[in-house]
Amino acid sequence: MIVDRCLGSQAGAGWKDISFCLEVEMAQRLAVDPAPGPLEAFLAQFDSLLVSRAQRQAIRDYVTALLQPRDRNKTLTALAEAEPGREGSLHRQVQRLQWFLSESAWDHEPINERRITLLATNENTAAHPGGALLLDDSGNRKRGHASAYVSRQYIGSRAQIENGIVAVTTCWTDERIYYPLHTLPYQPAATLPQGKRDPQFRTKGQLAGELVAQAQTAGIDFRALVADCFYGPSESPHFIAELEAAAIPYVVAVKPNTPIKVDTGGTLTPAQRVRQAGWSSRSHPGRWRPVQRRFRDGHTEAWWAIELTLGRYGPECAHRLIVTTASPATLP
Structure with a gap:
């Protein structure tokens, strides 16, 4: 794109009266090495926020390295597949990533x-x-x-x-x-x-x-x-x-030993209150109810849950207090 800006000394001035004429040509951005597969289409959407080719290349290298499996913690030397320690920190690719993350202006x-x-x-x-x-x-x-x-x-x-x-x-x-x-x-x-x-x-x-x-x-x-x-x-x-x-x-979680005001004027903690729930055994759980807890890796565990009535907490109140545990007998 070419932008011409010509200013005259006064309105209607001829070419001889022009004080200066500036012509600027904006060069097309230099290409970078694309990121693998669909990652390139995603990262290309950040190019307008990065001013230099080095920055646009570094963000591709950095994100690609983060997504790849590594045998050790993903420090800069690990991301650049360089040796750990001082010797590896001097590797060219490590220095490039270090510059991008800590020195480059973005x-x-x-x-x-x-x-x-x-x-x-x-x-x-x-x-x-x-x-x-x-x-x-x-x-x-x-x-x-x-x-x-x-x-x-x-x-x-x-x-x-x-x-x-x-x-x-x-x-x-x-x-x-x-x-x-x-x-x-x-x-x-x-x-x-x-x-x-x-x-x-x-x-x-x-x-x-x-x-x-x-x-x-x-x-x-x-x-x-x-x-x-x-x-x-x-x-x-x-x-x-x-x-x-x-x-x-x-x-939000509540610490088991948090003192909660009760109607009698004193305080009671959830840990004290839950011990009054009547647990005897799995066959006689009192007010405890079995629940299945599913973890992120897919495995499940049998846990127990109970809702307490304590101070401002209760089934009919705006605030409710639920206790879950793997063992109502020991309350770990």
């Missing part, structure tokens, strides 16, 4: 929004009102303290406190598929100048509220939000209040 948010739009408009992956919005945080160990957001904190994948980075994430799922939606990094108070009083500090519950709003803005339908006990009423009461104010159904 914005991850438009890329992610384009991905979600493509999923939402595909009949095989479109979110529907029968699905669930999963909320959780994920952590990764990290050495040193130079990287942003790094601090000693609880890492869920390690089930202990370690040095690392934690992010709050959302995922949409139904009985067939699941895919990630949005992610927000958690900034620990210890890494901020004023700690929890710092204007930039946000709790995981506040981040969760932002993620739910992002999912709704993206047009993601879901039947209910599902989360673990960290986002429940005892740990994140303000987040639960936001969900109820917005009339968003939710299913």
